[in-house]
Amino acid sequence: MSGVKKLKVYALSNDPIYIGTGGYTIGRVDNTIVRDTITRIPKIPGSSLAGTWRYYMALELQGWLKKNFVDFKDALDKNNTEDSWSDTKTLVNRIADNELGEEKVSFDKRKEKFMEYAVRMNEAINSSSGDSIQNHWQLYWGNLISSIKCAGQDDKPNDDHERGGMFEKLDDTGHCGHCIICKTFGFSKKNLSQQGIGFFSDLNILLFPVYTRLGVKWITSPGILEDAEAEVKFINRNTKADEEGPESIWERLRNELAKDNVIMINGSTGDASQNSINLGWLNLNVKKQDVSVSIPSLTEEKDIWPHIHKNLVIVPDSLISHIINSNLEVRTSVSIDPLTGAAKSGALFTSEAIPRGTVFYGDIRLAEREGAESVLTDDIEKALEDSKRYYESLGIGGMVTRGFGRLKVYLQK
């Protein structure tokens, strides 16, 4: 059976996010960010997401293999014949060399050995941690020959796929072509190229924070909520029950917005007497309507979600791009002349960014392939889950060393 497994991705920015377009100047801003070509709403491109995740998954895998190296060495090399073996990849290759003798040049024989080692390593790690049988995605057989080089660009695309990653030029092979990272994100070797199993969509803005005279409000629109498959309900103010109408929730939202040309606000007490709200330079009439919006994963963030939800504002689809674009964070910086230590004249520049507190949505689709590869999507899902925490420390996009780019990522089946 082959099919597609879809994982939803949500993200909350803890810093402003800057993903530059490289050198275009629009209006007052020198360093512009990537936007959707049709809506002009800024976004995080899927290519940025996949690129960073590839790196983070490789970090996670290498860190894990290193952490458990002593257990693996004990399991595979009981007599401790060699003390100088310092990493899993070297260890398994040397042991395979010894055990296979003349057959060590056969890829299939070697692969068999690696699969056998992976099982023994899995057992070793389970018995040392006291876990009952658990399969670690990190011990997918191909991961034993992975290296941190699988994270970036392949610098050895002309190597042979079957041999390159395994036993020749151990420390210098570019993409191995066999590990979970290479399978998820793809690789290209002279005799075999494979598109990755994972397809990463853009991360689009779902909720966008705007500073108003009533405090920070998170804006969104019916089109965005519908596209993100958020669960939206109208709540009756008096009875607190869900209100069901004859039309769909999206029609109803759009009708309400069109009729009065108003925005709707989730009535938090302080705002109850307000008849209008300013979103940047736009002043708009308010219609109060209790709406419940539920977004998987985020709803479970008890410290954050109730505050955002209480301050939701739904604006017409026709206004959302306008409001987002006029409320981006704009920072002015100046280049410093390294000789004088003073500001260079004429070197003042501005950068725009998506502000912190923005909520994004997107998805990852994993193509389930026929045969042996089909088990892999479960492993990939676990690998994505285990490596997403790096976004909270290392972030995404540009200017990450200047306090930009960190975000919390959520994965939802």
Ligand SMILES: [Zn+2]
């Ligand atoms: Zn690899």
